[in-house]
Structure formats: C-alpha cells, structure tokens
Amino acid sequence: MTTASAAMPKKKKKRLSVANTINYVVLFLLMFICVYPMWYIFINSFSTPASITRGVFILPYDFSTEAYQNLGDITNIGSSIVVAVSRTVLGTILTVFCCSFCAYILAHRYLPCKKLFYRLFIVTMYLNAGFIPYYLTVSGIGLRNNFLVYILPYAVQAYFIILIKTYIESIPGELVESAEIDGAGIVRIYWQMILPLSKPILATIVVFAAVNQWNTWSDDMYFMQGRNSANLHCLQYLLYQELQASSVVDTSSAGAAAGAGIKVSPTSLRMAMSFVTIFPILCVYPFMQRYFTKGIMLGAVKG
Amino acid sequence: MKKKFAFKLIALALAAATLSSFAACSNGGDTASTGGDTASTGDTSGDGSTDDKFAERVALDVCAFVSQNEQDGRRSDPISKYIEDQLNIDLYLTGVTEADWPNQLATMMAGQDLPDIFLLSNPTEQLSMLLASNSILNLSPYLEEYAPNTMADPGGQLMVTANTQSANSPDGNLYLWGMCKGSWDDGTVPTCGHYIRWDLYKEAGYPTLENFDEDMLDVMEAMVALEPETADGQKTYGMGSWFGAGQGWGEWFFTFGMAPQEGAGLIEATGRVLGVSTVDSTPLETNQLTDKEGYFWRAVKFANKANQRGLFDPDSFTMTSDTYEENLKAGKYMFNYPGWMSVSANQEFAKTEGNEKLFVSLPAIGADAEERFGNMYRGERQYGVNGQTKNPERCVALLDFVSTYDFSRIAYNGLEGTYWNMEDGVPTPTDEYLTITKDEAEATATGVGLYHHFMGYGNGAIDPETNTYMDLYQFSDKAKEATMNPTLQDFIDHYGAETQVDVYRQETETTNSQSFLSFGEPDDEISNYVNEINAYVGTTVFTAVAATSDEEFQKIQDEMITTLQNNYHVDEVFEYFYNEAVAQADDVAVLSEMSNEMLGIE
Known part of the structure; x- marks a missing residue:
C-alpha cells in the first residue's frame, strides 16, 4: 500500500527565474509608483510643516496631528459631514434610479422615436448653455439655499444612461417577453427583472455617482449663500474654504503677525484634507471592485 | 396595444422633460430681468434725522474679505455685535476669497442676487459690468448725510476724490468705496524690502554694503560661511525663491525685488513694462522688460549671480511660497525680500529664548529714494453697494462706520x-x-x-x-x-539713530512713497498683449536665473528681449501705458497735493 504522500507527485520546488525576478521588481516598482503618492499624502498630513519641506521620505519625520486638529476646529464641521453623507447617499440612490429607468425605457423596443430621444440625451454630453444660464435656471426653480440642489441636477446623466442602456440591451429580449406574457407591466419588469439583472453595471454607477457627490463642492459655493444657507454647507466646501483662507498670501505684516502662531502650513492642511476626502472612497472601492470591472466591461459601448 | 399606449405616454413625458430642460437653459434672461423688476430701489429722499432713519432695524447682507465664516453669515463675535448695536442692523457677513469671488460675483450679478455690500476683487473689470447691469449704486448723493466721518477725514476725502476721477469712475460719481487706506506697516517692515540676518552681518564685521548688485552677494557669502547649516542640519543658502508657485506669484521676486528699494514701482497691470517713480508718480522713460539695466533685469541678474556662486537654493525652481517660508523660518536663508515673511521668521526665531537671530530691513543701498512710508490713498480693497438695495442709506452708513480710525x-x-x-x-x-x-x-x-x-x-x-x-x-x-532685542538695538546703534524708523529717515533722502496712477480698463487688444507678455515672461524668465555663466545669461536675456519685441508687442504696450500715465498728470497733481497736506509733507 502506498501512502498518500507517496502517491502524490512530488511537489516541485519553485525556483525564482531571472524573468520572474525582473517581473517582480518591475511590478513592485509600478506598485510603489502608484501607492507612494497616497502614502506621501498620508505621512505628510501627520508631519510638522517644517519637516514637509525636507523632501521625500517614508515615515513621518516629525509626527504631528496639528493638521487634523485644525480641521476639527472648523466651525460646523459636524453638520457639514451630515450634509455630505446625506447628499452622497440620497444623490446616488436618485441617480441610479433615474438613470436606470431612463435607460430601460430607451432600450425598450416599443418606444417610438427611440433614436431621437437617445440622441437628445447624448447631445447634453457635448453641448451646454454655460454656467450662468444654469445658475439662473436653478435659482429660478427655487433651488438656491435648498438641499435639493445637491441631488436633483445630478439625477439624470447621459453618460450613465449610455452605460446602463448598453448593458440592458445585452439582456435576452425573450426574458422580458416571457414576463410580459405573464402579465408583468413596465414598472414590475423594471423593478423585478431589469434591476436585479443589472447589478454589475448599477454597482459601477453607484461608485461613479457616489464619488462625484462626495467630491463636489462648487454647487455649494454658488447656490448656498447668505443667511438662508445655515447648516446646508457640505464638508468639501468647508474644507475648500479653510484651504483657501490658509493659502491667502497676506502680504501685510499684520497678516504675518496673525499667521505666526499658526502651526499648520497650507501644504500640511492640504495633505490632511486630501486624506479626509479620499478615505471614505478608499473604503468603498474594494467592496465594489468585483462588480465594477465586470460592469464597466459589459456596459461599455461596443462598436 | 395597452403596452404600446403606455410607451407612447412615456415617450410624450420624455419629450416634455427634454424640451423643458432645453427651455430652462434659455430662460436665463427672463429670470434676470424679473429679478431686477421686483427689486426695490429704496427710499433715497433723505428726509428726517439720521436717528429717525435708523429707528427701524434692518438686515444687511455683506460679502467681504474677512475671515472665519459662520454658517448663516450672522456673526457672533463681539465686534460684529458692536456694529449691529451702533447701526441698529442685523449683519449677515460672508467672508469671500479672491480666488473664487470673481466667479461668484458674476453669477450673482446675472441672477440679480447681489448682497447689499460686496467686494470688487477686480474693480477695473467689474465696475463696467456692474454699471451696465445697473447693479452698483451711485454713492455720491448719500455722502454728505450718511458718511460724515469719511467726509470730515482727509484720508476719506482723498479716497473719494481718487475714486471719482476718470480712471475709476466713468461719470465722476462715486461707485467704489476704498478700504484699508494708509499703510500696512510703520516703515520698519515694508512689504518688499532688502532684509538680511543682521545678527550674522554683525558677526561678519559689518562688511561693505555700498552697492546692492555686487556687495550683497559678498555679504551673503560671508554670512553663509558663518552659519553653513541650520540648527537641524540643513544646508544654508544666501537666498531662495518660490518659482514653483506658478505664473504671477512665482516671479513676484523680480517685480518687487529691486524697484521699490530704489524708489520705483513696476506696475503689474502693465505687464511690468512700465515703471513709475514712487517719489512723484512720473513714469520711467524706459521699457522695463527691454532695458537691460532696468529694475526687472537687474533683479533677474542678481538671482543669476547668486545661483552661479552657489548662494541660490536650487530647490527654488520647484518650491512653493509656503515651503519657502518654512525654510526661511528654519534659518536656511540669509537674505529675503517679502516683509511679511521676515516678520514670520523673526517670530519663529523669538520662540527660542535668548535667540538673537533677526531679519532687519536695510535702508536703501546706493539710492536716494525708496518706497518705505507708503500711503494707500484709494484703499487697498474696493467695495460697492448693490444698485437694487432696499437700504442704501444704511449701507453707506455702515461703510462710513467701519472706515473710521476708531473702528480700525x-x-x-x-x-x-x-x-x-x-x-x-x-x-x-x-x-x-x-x-x-x-x-x-x-x-x-x-x-x-x-x-x-x-x-x-x-x-x-x-x-x-x-x-x-x-x-x-x-x-x-x-x-x-x-x-x-540686542540685534535690533545694534542695527539702530550702527546707524547712530534713536529708533528704527529714524534710521530709514536719516539714511535715505526720500522715504515717503506716492504712487497715484490708476490705469482703468485698457483696450482689449492691449489687455491681450499684457496677458501674453505675462504668460511668456512668467514661464521663461527662470531659465535666465538658471544660466551657468554670464555669457549664457546674456544669450537668454537677448533672446527674451528680442522675442518680446518681435512677438509680444512689448514696445506698443509700453507706449500705450506711458502715454496713459502722462495724460493723468493733472489728476495725479490733485491727489498729490491732498496727500502731502494730509501727511504734512512739504
């Protein structure tokens, strides 16, 4: 009787060939090039301003949490985080829902003037009237100093519609037809068939929309002004304002006297802000990645 | 059939939605005009006493260059409360930055959403737009009754006079209200100066400093030899700069590094082609970008010489200004131009007990005039009042109130x-x-x-x-x-003076600076030329600093000057601004007389 170990072919000891070694080295260098900028931001955000000027390094040279303490001192940062999270969650849900429904309708074979409608959506990707008309429109419909300005204008986006429509068109038409024979209506088919089958592309859209929502601050700057904007400002805008204020070069000696006590330079503040900004997205990306790759490939416009 | 009908309905809805989104984009003009129609111009009759006028509490929205925003704009600090109590107003004050405000102002102007009082970040361009859209108030009718402090103050009168001259007002009325008049310093820390580490200069035995362009390099070398490393082991240099900051700010060094310390100013709005005397506002005869012996090229050459001698921090070519300032505070440089950074460095040095390190501004070297005791006659920042405000009187009263010495x-x-x-x-x-x-x-x-x-x-x-x-x-x-501290006392003693201010007064013939020119908005063509000149100089001049020999420097300098003349209309631009400056002689004379009277200058 032969033992199991004897039956099994002898495991070949892996040898590191020259080619593999070169591959590992090259890949490590590529990884380092990708990862180091982020690591640099991280370590600089935990360094004193003086040590940042000393160049590139691997670990914080002179550890300091001043930059983060400075961010914590921003007035109303708590409410701004609530607003930022709210707009990200609600805005993403609305975008996914509206874009997917639009895409479903545009992909349907019975829609009259289908191509015309589709092209009208596409046109908005290339043509726009400029910011002033947009500002006037948004103001005219009462969205100034209104939380809805963060989510309504982003509800329908042509690029997302193209991705989802292309994906939906890859779903066999027979599935939809059989559901129609069983008496399912448009909304039921959308809700119970299209959405579950479109998870990969929807996950992709969720990532895109959430990142956009989380990072956007310009709508806050233009549409949240004055006395009616209390507690409606987003985290990103407050951070941006803080950065602007710290970066203003006050050429007066009074400015210098005022600034002399500040232990945080604009650079270290920028680093801390960058990290605060990208951290939530860094947390979300790995969980969505498996859908993301699949979705973007399947939803890609095919020639 | 039912489904087809349903899809037809959806198609109609989509069509309506699409059309409405297109229509929304073209409704801008209507919305703007509606906003304008509904706004009140307020009561400007001026009847009754000021107290009666201010009996009713009103809310004012202000967008100004202030710090520490609060969420709804209503301030909780005691100074804001003091203003509110004095003027019986609710003050909603939003701090704006110069980077974003121009865009915000443009959208607000289009939407007729301007606050009652607002900053004009670029008055030259913005005033004409505001006037065209009837968005800025003529302040002249309100001055006598609602701005008594300003009208009784010589500094206020000077500001009003300057802002009603043709360069700043198309019709002789007052639209711009200047803030931050006078000076940003007492003369000891000018914004642009020649600051050296006096402690090391003293230690080096006060080497000869009769000629800036050459002697200063020797002085820097001597100081670096005395302190070759900072306290934390970094190599020291004679000087550095922040060329990495980008066009405009990166070449600040050349615009202000030489001219003010010799009684002249290079006007940035002219693309630095025009220099003006700070003594009497007369324009310099030569184009500063093509004159090799002019202030601009002397400053460039000085940096190049320092670079060739290893006295110029090589990181300067990529450094931003905040990194430069940290280096300065760490003691890495012996010489510095910006006054506010010198103050900052001195404060950092003073944190170490017994430290005698000190940057001190030198009196003019080899010149009989310098820009030392300045007077921002128009005010450094300009504000306007919304042409549609409901409370014009209260707005003017607020501007007048914050413009007093007491409030400052x-x-x-x-x-x-x-x-x-x-x-x-x-x-x-x-x-x-x-x-x-x-x-x-x-x-x-x-x-x-x-x-x-x-x-x-x-x-x-x-x-x-x-x-x-x-x-x-x-x-x-x-x-x-x-x-x-002992170092500063040594500086004063070295010149045999009583105070630091006295040093400058006694060492240089003319230390009061008077620059009364204001160019208004140039022609589009000239504006484009200026932008192109700035872009070219802002990206090319650093190669001259990096030249490794005098011959190479000469070659780069010649090429730049030739390119500026052949491709960038630099002579045409100079001629335009020079003539503009000459044409303002009468206006300048009026302002000069008022200013001299106010400052007691004969």
Missing part, C-alpha cells in the same frame, strides 16, 4: 477693555495682549483680526487724534519696547 483700531485689537485701554488719551495695549500670539487673540470670542480687509485703515496708519498706529500689538510704543 477695534478691528485690529478688539473692543476697548479686552486687550487695550485708553490711558491718558492714548490707546495702550495690555501686558497680556503682548504676551500672546496674535493667532491666540484672533477668535470668535474677541473678534480680533476678523475684519482684516473690511475696515478703513491699514494697521500701519496713524490716528491723527491720538498719534498712535492702528495695530497696537505690533506698532505701539509698548509693543516695540517689548520686542526690542
């Missing part, structure tokens, strides 16, 4: 009793005020420093009534006594 003192130092008291009629800082950092004082609790660019006078302006500077923290006698 409060804005810098807090309300009386917090950090200063009136002692024998003289505002005097408390001991506590002089021991804390200004940053510690600046807080919502005290309001100190919040109104830094929304007040009448700069911190170096002198209140004629009490003969004291606005900024008690830096420039009061008590503050100067507290900050006097």
Whole structure:
C-alpha cells in the first residue's frame, strides 16, 4: 500500500527565474509608483510643516496631528459631514434610479422615436448653455439655499444612461417577453427583472455617482449663500474654504503677525484634507471592485 | 396595444422633460430681468434725522474679505455685535476669497442676487459690468448725510476724490468705496524690502554694503560661511525663491525685488513694462522688460549671480511660497525680500529664548529714494453697494462706520477693555495682549483680526487724534519696547539713530512713497498683449536665473528681449501705458497735493 504522500507527485520546488525576478521588481516598482503618492499624502498630513519641506521620505519625520486638529476646529464641521453623507447617499440612490429607468425605457423596443430621444440625451454630453444660464435656471426653480440642489441636477446623466442602456440591451429580449406574457407591466419588469439583472453595471454607477457627490463642492459655493444657507454647507466646501483662507498670501505684516502662531502650513492642511476626502472612497472601492470591472466591461459601448 | 399606449405616454413625458430642460437653459434672461423688476430701489429722499432713519432695524447682507465664516453669515463675535448695536442692523457677513469671488460675483450679478455690500476683487473689470447691469449704486448723493466721518477725514476725502476721477469712475460719481487706506506697516517692515540676518552681518564685521548688485552677494557669502547649516542640519543658502508657485506669484521676486528699494514701482497691470517713480508718480522713460539695466533685469541678474556662486537654493525652481517660508523660518536663508515673511521668521526665531537671530530691513543701498512710508490713498480693497438695495442709506452708513480710525483700531485689537485701554488719551495695549500670539487673540470670542480687509485703515496708519498706529500689538510704543532685542538695538546703534524708523529717515533722502496712477480698463487688444507678455515672461524668465555663466545669461536675456519685441508687442504696450500715465498728470497733481497736506509733507 502506498501512502498518500507517496502517491502524490512530488511537489516541485519553485525556483525564482531571472524573468520572474525582473517581473517582480518591475511590478513592485509600478506598485510603489502608484501607492507612494497616497502614502506621501498620508505621512505628510501627520508631519510638522517644517519637516514637509525636507523632501521625500517614508515615515513621518516629525509626527504631528496639528493638521487634523485644525480641521476639527472648523466651525460646523459636524453638520457639514451630515450634509455630505446625506447628499452622497440620497444623490446616488436618485441617480441610479433615474438613470436606470431612463435607460430601460430607451432600450425598450416599443418606444417610438427611440433614436431621437437617445440622441437628445447624448447631445447634453457635448453641448451646454454655460454656467450662468444654469445658475439662473436653478435659482429660478427655487433651488438656491435648498438641499435639493445637491441631488436633483445630478439625477439624470447621459453618460450613465449610455452605460446602463448598453448593458440592458445585452439582456435576452425573450426574458422580458416571457414576463410580459405573464402579465408583468413596465414598472414590475423594471423593478423585478431589469434591476436585479443589472447589478454589475448599477454597482459601477453607484461608485461613479457616489464619488462625484462626495467630491463636489462648487454647487455649494454658488447656490448656498447668505443667511438662508445655515447648516446646508457640505464638508468639501468647508474644507475648500479653510484651504483657501490658509493659502491667502497676506502680504501685510499684520497678516504675518496673525499667521505666526499658526502651526499648520497650507501644504500640511492640504495633505490632511486630501486624506479626509479620499478615505471614505478608499473604503468603498474594494467592496465594489468585483462588480465594477465586470460592469464597466459589459456596459461599455461596443462598436 | 395597452403596452404600446403606455410607451407612447412615456415617450410624450420624455419629450416634455427634454424640451423643458432645453427651455430652462434659455430662460436665463427672463429670470434676470424679473429679478431686477421686483427689486426695490429704496427710499433715497433723505428726509428726517439720521436717528429717525435708523429707528427701524434692518438686515444687511455683506460679502467681504474677512475671515472665519459662520454658517448663516450672522456673526457672533463681539465686534460684529458692536456694529449691529451702533447701526441698529442685523449683519449677515460672508467672508469671500479672491480666488473664487470673481466667479461668484458674476453669477450673482446675472441672477440679480447681489448682497447689499460686496467686494470688487477686480474693480477695473467689474465696475463696467456692474454699471451696465445697473447693479452698483451711485454713492455720491448719500455722502454728505450718511458718511460724515469719511467726509470730515482727509484720508476719506482723498479716497473719494481718487475714486471719482476718470480712471475709476466713468461719470465722476462715486461707485467704489476704498478700504484699508494708509499703510500696512510703520516703515520698519515694508512689504518688499532688502532684509538680511543682521545678527550674522554683525558677526561678519559689518562688511561693505555700498552697492546692492555686487556687495550683497559678498555679504551673503560671508554670512553663509558663518552659519553653513541650520540648527537641524540643513544646508544654508544666501537666498531662495518660490518659482514653483506658478505664473504671477512665482516671479513676484523680480517685480518687487529691486524697484521699490530704489524708489520705483513696476506696475503689474502693465505687464511690468512700465515703471513709475514712487517719489512723484512720473513714469520711467524706459521699457522695463527691454532695458537691460532696468529694475526687472537687474533683479533677474542678481538671482543669476547668486545661483552661479552657489548662494541660490536650487530647490527654488520647484518650491512653493509656503515651503519657502518654512525654510526661511528654519534659518536656511540669509537674505529675503517679502516683509511679511521676515516678520514670520523673526517670530519663529523669538520662540527660542535668548535667540538673537533677526531679519532687519536695510535702508536703501546706493539710492536716494525708496518706497518705505507708503500711503494707500484709494484703499487697498474696493467695495460697492448693490444698485437694487432696499437700504442704501444704511449701507453707506455702515461703510462710513467701519472706515473710521476708531473702528480700525477695534478691528485690529478688539473692543476697548479686552486687550487695550485708553490711558491718558492714548490707546495702550495690555501686558497680556503682548504676551500672546496674535493667532491666540484672533477668535470668535474677541473678534480680533476678523475684519482684516473690511475696515478703513491699514494697521500701519496713524490716528491723527491720538498719534498712535492702528495695530497696537505690533506698532505701539509698548509693543516695540517689548520686542526690542540686542540685534535690533545694534542695527539702530550702527546707524547712530534713536529708533528704527529714524534710521530709514536719516539714511535715505526720500522715504515717503506716492504712487497715484490708476490705469482703468485698457483696450482689449492691449489687455491681450499684457496677458501674453505675462504668460511668456512668467514661464521663461527662470531659465535666465538658471544660466551657468554670464555669457549664457546674456544669450537668454537677448533672446527674451528680442522675442518680446518681435512677438509680444512689448514696445506698443509700453507706449500705450506711458502715454496713459502722462495724460493723468493733472489728476495725479490733485491727489498729490491732498496727500502731502494730509501727511504734512512739504
């Protein structure tokens, strides 16, 4: 009787060939090039301003949490985080829902003037009237100093519609037809068939929309002004304002006297802000990645 | 069939949605005009006493260059409350930055959503747009009744006169209200100066400094030899700069590094082609970008010489200004141009007990004039009042109120009793005020420093009534006594003077600077040329600094000058601005006379 170990072919000891070694080295260098900028931001955000000027390094040279303490001192940062999270969650849900429904309708074979409608959506990707008309429109419909300005204008986006429509068109038409024979209506088919089958592309859209929502601050700057904007400002805008204020070069000696006590330079503040900004997205990306790759490939416009 | 019908309905809805989104884009003009129609112009009759007028409490929206925004704009600091109580208003004050405000202002202007009082970040361009859209108020009819402080103050009269001259007003009416008049310093820390580490200069045995272009390099070399490393082991250099900051700010060094210290100013709005005397505002005869012996090229050559001798920090080519400032504070440089950074470095040095390191501004070297005791006659920042405001009188009253010496003192130092008291009629800082950092004082609790660019006078302006500077923290006698150190005393003794201010007065013939030119908005063509010149110079001049030999420098300089003349219309631009400057001679004479009378200059 032969033992199991004897039956099994002898495991070949892996040898590191020259080619593999070169591959590992090259890949490590590529990884380092990708990862180091982020690591640099991280370590600089935990360094004193003086040590940042000393160049590139691997670990914080002179550890300091001043930059983060400075961010914590921003007035109303708590409410701004609530607003930022709210707009990200609600805005993403609305975008996914509206874009997917639009895409479903545009992909349907019975829609009259289908191509015309589709092209009208596409046109908005290339043509726009400029910011002033947009500002006037948004103001005219009462969205100034209104939380809805963060989510309504982003509800329908042509690029997302193209991705989802292309994906939906890859779903066999027979599935939809059989559901129609069983008496399912448009909304039921959308809700119970299209959405579950479109998870990969929807996950992709969720990532895109959430990142956009989380990072956007310009709508806050233009549409949240004055006395009616209390507690409606987003985290990103407050951070941006803080950065602007710290970066203003006050050429007066009074400015210098005022600034002399500040232990945080604009650079270290920028680093801390960058990290605060990208951290939530860094947390979300790995969980969505498996859908993301699949979705973007399947939803890609095919020639 | 049912499904087809349903899809037809959806198709109709989609069509309606699409059309409405297109229509929405083209409704801008209507919306704007509606906004304008519904706004009230307010009561401008001027009947009744001021007290009667102010009996009703009103809310004013203000967008100004101030710090520490609060969420709804309503301020909780004591200085804001003081303003509100004095004028019976609710003050909603939003701080804006120069980077974003131009875009915000443009959209607000289009939507007729302007606040009651607002900053004009670029008055030359913005005033014409505001006038075209009837969005800025003519302040002239309100001055007598609602701006009594300004009209009684020589500095206020000078500002009003300047802002009603043709360069700043198309019809002789007052639209722009200048803030931060006077000076940003007491003459000891000019914005652009030649600052050296006096402690090392003294240690080096006061080497000869008769010629800036050559002697200063030798002095820097001697100082570097005495202190080749900083306390934390970094190599020291004679000087550095922040070329990595980008066009405009990156070449600040060349615009202000040489001219002000010899009684001239290169006007940035002209693309630096025009230089103006700070003594009498006459334009210099030569184009500064093509004159090899002009201030611009001398500053470039100086940096190049320093570079060739290894005295110029090589990181300067990629460095930003905040990194430069950290290096300066770490003791890496022996020589520096910006006054505010020198103050910052000195404060850093002073944190180490017994440290005698000190940057001191040198008197003019080999020149009989310098820009030392300046007077921002128009005010450093310009504000306007919304042409559609419902409370024009109250807006003018607010501008007038914050423009007084008294308010400026409060804005810098807090309300009386917090950090200063009136002692024998003289505002005097408390001991506590002089021991804390200004940053510690600046807080919502005290309001100190919040109104830094929304007040009448700069911190170096002198209140004629009490003969004291606005900024008690830096420039009061008590503050100067507290900050006097052996190095500064040595500087004063070296020149045989009583005070630091006296050093400059006695060493240079003319130290008062007067630059009264204001160019308004040039032709589109000239504006484009200026932008192109700035873009070219801002990206090319650094190669001249990096030249490794005099021959290479010469070659780059020749190429740049030839390119500027052949491709960038530099001579045409110079001619335009030179003629404009000459044409303003009469206006300048009026302002000059008023200013001299105010400052007691004969």
